[in-house]
Each structure stands twice: as structure tokens, then as C-alpha cells.
Amino acid sequence: MFVLNHDAQLPLYAQLYRQIKERILTGKLTANSRLPSVRGLAAELSTSRNTVESSYLELFAEGYLYSKPRSGYFVSALDHDAGPAACADRPPGPSLPKAPLRYRYDFHPARLDPKSFPMTLWRRCFLDSLRESAIELAHYGDPQGDSGLRSQIRSYLERSRGVLCEQEQIVVCSGLQQSLDIVARLLKDAHSVLAVESPGYFLPRSVFRNQSFEVAPIPVGAQGLDLDALKRSHATMAYVTPSHQFPLGCVMPVANRLKLIEWAESGAKFILEDDYDSELRYHGKPIPSLQGLRPGGNIIYLGSFSKILSPALRISYLVLPRSLPPAYRGFFRDYVCTVSLLEQRTIAKFMEQGHWDRHVRRMRTIYKHKHDALLLAIDRHFGEEATVLGQGAGLHVVLQLSPRFGSEAQLIERARNQGINLFPFSVTAAEGEPDSSRFLLGFGGMSGDELEQAVALLFKTWSR
Ligand SMILES: Cc1ncc(COP(=O)(O)O)c(C=O)c1O
Structure with a gap:
């Protein structure tokens, strides 16, 4: 079974994650086989449920496992032949609007936290x-x-x-x-x-x-x-x-x-x-x-x-x-x-x-805080009228709006008049009709309070 070394530097969940992943990739854990329950494996390894759960969640996120409600986690079907060797034209799209350097609120997805450069x-x-x-x-x-x-x-x-x-x-x-x-x-x-x-x-x-x-x-x-x-x-x-x-x-x-x-x-x-x-x-x-x-x-x-x-x-x-x-x-x-x-x-x-590793950890904490503040603000102000896609990572989320709000160009213009910079989703479409009910909302450049104010203003502006 799995062996956890409490003296090793690698956290226990990461050790378990590695061992399960290795067995899946080498075919020792076969497709659709059920993994032990979190509670069962935790007891067997004399470790906490958190340890087992974290490793399962990680493998799930990467697609090594799938889950069935009330049945637990199962091994995904992989094409082992393709696995690692025994482990070892449409015309150019619309151009981006040239943004003035300073907006009151800037949702550009490439903005970083201005106070965090070391x-x-x-x-x-x-x-x-x-x-x-x-x-x-x-x-x-x-x-x-x-x-x-x-x-x-x-x-x-x-x-x-x-x-x-x-x-x-x-x-x-x-x-x-x-x-x-x-x-x-x-x-x-x-x-x-x-x-x-x-x-x-x-x-x-x-x-x-x-x-x-x-x-x-x-x-x-x-x-x-x-x-x-x-x-x-x-x-x-x-x-x-x-x-x-x-x-x-x-x-x-x-x-x-x-x-x-x-x-x-x-x-x-x-x-x-x-x-x-x-x-x-x-x-x-x-x-x-x-x-x-x-x-x-x-x-x-x-x-x-x-x-x-x-x-x-x-x-x-x-x-x-x-x-x-x-x-x-x-x-x-x-x-x-x-x-x-x-x-x-x-x-x-x-x-x-x-310094780099410490800086990465610091930035992850700072951006998680902003990410959570943005999601909270969207939920508070838009409620059922918007859905968020792509949350949980990076420096932006995608806001999917209910169709009643209007077209992308109009919405961007109205936001701009209020000092809000928005990034058009349409520039990401390589072909076909761009989806005009979506926006990229970058949260890196604003504080939690600014994100709350910006989302409130956006909703007010678009609801008029
Ligand atoms: C998808 C993607 N790849 C890469 C980058 C980084 O590009 P660069 O290294 O040129 O700043 C960005 C920046 O926004 C990006 O959005």
C-alpha cells in the first residue's frame, strides 16, 4: 500500500499524491477502479483525513480521478500507450482599445498589484x-x-x-x-x-x-x-x-x-x-x-x-x-x-x-484575497444576473452576463464613461461570432475595497 514518511520534507499529502499518481500512470491502479474512502485510507495510514482529501482533490483537479456523488473517487481512463516512458483564415481581429494609463477602476487582466513589487x-x-x-x-x-x-x-x-x-x-x-x-x-x-x-x-x-x-x-x-x-x-x-x-x-x-x-x-x-x-x-x-x-x-x-x-x-x-x-x-x-x-x-x-519562492507564496496569498473579494462583490451586486467562469486561479475571471444588459461595445463604453476599464472578451475569439455577453475581469491591480466599489458601480451603470 502507500507509505508516508513523517520525517521527509515533502508534505504528507504530496507524498500520497505522488504515489497514487505514479500508480495511475504506470497502470498499477486501473481505470475506473475505486479509491479507498478518505476516512478508510486516513485510518489505514494513521494520518488525518485532510491529508488524504487534499491529495485526492489534487488528483481530481488534474484529471487523474473522477468522482461519483456518494460513491467516492475513481481512477480516470488514461491512454497508457501515450503515457510517460515508464515515468521517467479570418482577417486580423478587432484591435484592443488603447487604454488611457489611469482609470478609476481598471479590470485589465494583465494588471498586477501595484504595491507588491519587491x-x-x-x-x-x-x-x-x-x-x-x-x-x-x-x-x-x-x-x-x-x-x-x-x-x-x-x-x-x-x-x-x-x-x-x-x-x-x-x-x-x-x-x-x-x-x-x-x-x-x-x-x-x-x-x-x-x-x-x-x-x-x-x-x-x-x-x-x-x-x-x-x-x-x-x-x-x-x-x-x-x-x-x-x-x-x-x-x-x-x-x-x-x-x-x-x-x-x-x-x-x-x-x-x-x-x-x-x-x-x-x-x-x-x-x-x-x-x-x-x-x-x-x-x-x-x-x-x-x-x-x-x-x-x-x-x-x-x-x-x-x-x-x-x-x-x-x-x-x-x-x-x-x-x-x-x-x-x-x-x-x-x-x-x-x-x-x-x-x-x-x-x-x-x-x-x-526571495523568488517567498515572493510567489506572498503573491498567491495577496491575489487569493483579491480573487475572493471580487467573487463576493459579483455575487452581492449581480446575484442571479451573472455567472462567473474560470474562478480559482490566475489574475482574472470571466463574467457571463444575462442578455438583458446589452452589447459588449455599449457596455464597455458605459463603463468607460464612469472611469472603469474593461477588457473585451471578443478579442479572444479566433473565429466565429464573439460572445458579447462575457467580460474578462482582471482583479490584480485593485484592492479588495476597490473591487467591491468597482463591481457596485458597474452594476449600477449597466442597470440604468
Ligand atoms: C496567455 C498569456 N501568456 C503569456 C503572457 C505573458 O506574456 P509576456 O511574458 O510577454 O509578458 C500573458 C500576459 O498577459 C498571457 O495572457
């Missing part, structure tokens, strides 16, 4: 880096990014996101736009069609179209990308946000992740995994990456510092699959790194000294 620590790390980099400041630096930073990113990704890679696979970039641009240039000789999520993030559509790719919109359901539609498309590359779908917030269950990996392996196709805000999950632990399920597969992993630290720093990274670094170095042999060495070294120091 100024003092950052200044200290920056000044130390400056002092220590006299020689390097006279050079161009490593074209793939500072090796100290890549080493920190590698170990962070391994311990927190389950991404397994070598430092040589990591490229430091100045944002997702550049990461995607690199991928498009690198792969465009052999690939011409990129599948994107619809609704989904607009940037990949734009970057790949600008590189003469055809973009194939694939619908998104409650379990993420529609894999049958993907298979029917001509795409040989797929951009996905599996751990927190943008914008709807769903998690791609592990069975679908394995099928997606199988799709990629059926003919040298590539998955572009955008893991942009997966640190921010407010119940249970973050969903592990897709890359970690098949570290040797054709998965290009894209990460960013924009959600936890600052979007203005413009620092991101990509992890190339093991097969690509030689081609990358050949293709970009004359290019230099676009991110400032001092900024790179500052982040590396920040991570090395343990």
Missing part, C-alpha cells in the same frame, strides 16, 4: 549584480541568456513545475512575443499551420500570422482544446494553455494531455505549452506542466516573469525540446540576447537567495 530586495540584488559584473558589462554575454539565470530557471521549473530540461535547452527572451517569434522562425521551413485555442490568447495568432503561418482556430470546451477538432485540422503545431486556459480558466485533464502528446508524436508535430500564470492557483497546489509528462517529447515550454514579478521587466524564457538546440544555435548564430545582463543577474540573484 523594491528593497530588488534594489539590493541589482546593486550586488552591478558590483559583481564589471568584466561582463564590457561584453555582449551569452546569446541564450546568462547561464546563472538559466541555471536558476532550470531548477525552479524542475521543483515547481515538474519541467525536466538541461540549461542548454533554455533561452531567455524579452516576453512571450519574442519567444513565439523565435519558435515561428525556427520551425517555419517545416511547418505552416498553427492550431490555436478559441477563445484564446490573441498574441500567438498575431505573431504566427506575421510570420506567414496559417492559424487554425480550435474550439475550447470544459476540458481545454477539442482534440478531435485538432486532429481534423491540418495543423502540425498547437499553442495551448493547459494548466490554466486563457481566458476560460479550465485545466486540461491528464487523459487529454496524454492524447495531445500522442498527437504530437504521430508525425513530428510540436506543442507550444504556455505556462504563463500557473503559480497562481488558490485551492490545492499548481497543476504540473505538460512538458513534465514527456520531457523528451516535442514540447516547447513557454514561461514568463510577468505575472508574479512585473510585465514591465520584459523577461520570459522558453525551453526547447531536446532535439532543437543545435538547430536553434545554427539559425540564430549571429543573434545576441535581447535582455539586459543586469536585469538577468538581478533575477538570478533574487531566485538564488530564496
Whole structure:
């Protein structure tokens, strides 16, 4: 059975989670078999019910388990052949309204908490880096990014996101736009069609179209990308946000992740995994990456510092699959790194000294508070007239309004007249009629009180 080590550093629930997950992935726990009851297993392991419940909930959230009312938890059916090797065109869409810099209330989904940038620590790390980099400041630096930073990113990704890679696979970039641009240039000789999520993030559509790719919109359901539609498309590359779908917030269950990996392996196709805000999950632990399920597969992993630290720093990274670094170095042999060495070294120091992990935990607590305040305010003011989608993670939720309120353009205009910035959901639609009864409500930039006031004003303005 399962063994829990009370002296280990890993929390008990995480130990249990790992052991059950390993047995599911290796087929030792078979599909549809019932897991012991929470109470039964807790008694058997002499541990608390909380421990067992937390591990079950985590496995449930990732799709390893499903539940039946009053019957308990069961093992999901996975395609084991696709499992990890023994564990080891429509015209461009509407452009975004240019927002004035200051609104009274700003619901833009990319806003961060303005008071939480770690100024003092950052200044200290920056000044130390400056002092220590006299020689390097006279050079161009490593074209793939500072090796100290890549080493920190590698170990962070391994311990927190389950991404397994070598430092040589990591490229430091100045944002997702550049990461995607690199991928498009690198792969465009052999690939011409990129599948994107619809609704989904607009940037990949734009970057790949600008590189003469055809973009194939694939619908998104409650379990993420529609894999049958993907298979029917001509795409040989797929951009996905599996751990927190943008914008709807769903998690791609592990069975679908394995099928997606199988799709990629059926003919040298590539998955572009955008893991942009997966640190921010407010119940249970973050969903592990897709890359970690098949570290040797054709998965290009894209990460960013924009959600936890600052979007203005413009620092991101990509992890190339093991097969690509030689081609990358050949293709970009004359290019230099676009991110400032001092900024790179500052982040590396920040991570090395343990500030990053503490900062992630701090930001998770701050954003959970804001997230809860927003949900409470929506419930208080909109009640039955709105539904919230995609709650529990990230920096935004989707507000689904009752149709009586009016069209997206009118509602945005009326809100703007009251000093409220809203982000149109329609820009996330890659094709078809955009759903005008939905809005992205970002909560990162406002305090709990401001969120309450903003939602109250929104309801009042729209109800007139
Ligand atoms: C889906 C998604 N991916 C990635 C990013 C991060 O992009 P960048 O690293 O360029 O700031 C964002 C930012 O809003 C996003 O919404």
C-alpha cells in the first residue's frame, strides 16, 4: 500500500499524491477502479483525513480521478500507450482599445498589484549584480541568456513545475512575443499551420500570422482544446494553455494531455505549452506542466516573469525540446540576447537567495484575497444576473452576463464613461461570432475595497 514518511520534507499529502499518481500512470491502479474512502485510507495510514482529501482533490483537479456523488473517487481512463516512458483564415481581429494609463477602476487582466513589487530586495540584488559584473558589462554575454539565470530557471521549473530540461535547452527572451517569434522562425521551413485555442490568447495568432503561418482556430470546451477538432485540422503545431486556459480558466485533464502528446508524436508535430500564470492557483497546489509528462517529447515550454514579478521587466524564457538546440544555435548564430545582463543577474540573484519562492507564496496569498473579494462583490451586486467562469486561479475571471444588459461595445463604453476599464472578451475569439455577453475581469491591480466599489458601480451603470 502507500507509505508516508513523517520525517521527509515533502508534505504528507504530496507524498500520497505522488504515489497514487505514479500508480495511475504506470497502470498499477486501473481505470475506473475505486479509491479507498478518505476516512478508510486516513485510518489505514494513521494520518488525518485532510491529508488524504487534499491529495485526492489534487488528483481530481488534474484529471487523474473522477468522482461519483456518494460513491467516492475513481481512477480516470488514461491512454497508457501515450503515457510517460515508464515515468521517467479570418482577417486580423478587432484591435484592443488603447487604454488611457489611469482609470478609476481598471479590470485589465494583465494588471498586477501595484504595491507588491519587491523594491528593497530588488534594489539590493541589482546593486550586488552591478558590483559583481564589471568584466561582463564590457561584453555582449551569452546569446541564450546568462547561464546563472538559466541555471536558476532550470531548477525552479524542475521543483515547481515538474519541467525536466538541461540549461542548454533554455533561452531567455524579452516576453512571450519574442519567444513565439523565435519558435515561428525556427520551425517555419517545416511547418505552416498553427492550431490555436478559441477563445484564446490573441498574441500567438498575431505573431504566427506575421510570420506567414496559417492559424487554425480550435474550439475550447470544459476540458481545454477539442482534440478531435485538432486532429481534423491540418495543423502540425498547437499553442495551448493547459494548466490554466486563457481566458476560460479550465485545466486540461491528464487523459487529454496524454492524447495531445500522442498527437504530437504521430508525425513530428510540436506543442507550444504556455505556462504563463500557473503559480497562481488558490485551492490545492499548481497543476504540473505538460512538458513534465514527456520531457523528451516535442514540447516547447513557454514561461514568463510577468505575472508574479512585473510585465514591465520584459523577461520570459522558453525551453526547447531536446532535439532543437543545435538547430536553434545554427539559425540564430549571429543573434545576441535581447535582455539586459543586469536585469538577468538581478533575477538570478533574487531566485538564488530564496526571495523568488517567498515572493510567489506572498503573491498567491495577496491575489487569493483579491480573487475572493471580487467573487463576493459579483455575487452581492449581480446575484442571479451573472455567472462567473474560470474562478480559482490566475489574475482574472470571466463574467457571463444575462442578455438583458446589452452589447459588449455599449457596455464597455458605459463603463468607460464612469472611469472603469474593461477588457473585451471578443478579442479572444479566433473565429466565429464573439460572445458579447462575457467580460474578462482582471482583479490584480485593485484592492479588495476597490473591487467591491468597482463591481457596485458597474452594476449600477449597466442597470440604468
Ligand atoms: C496567455 C498569456 N501568456 C503569456 C503572457 C505573458 O506574456 P509576456 O511574458 O510577454 O509578458 C500573458 C500576459 O498577459 C498571457 O495572457
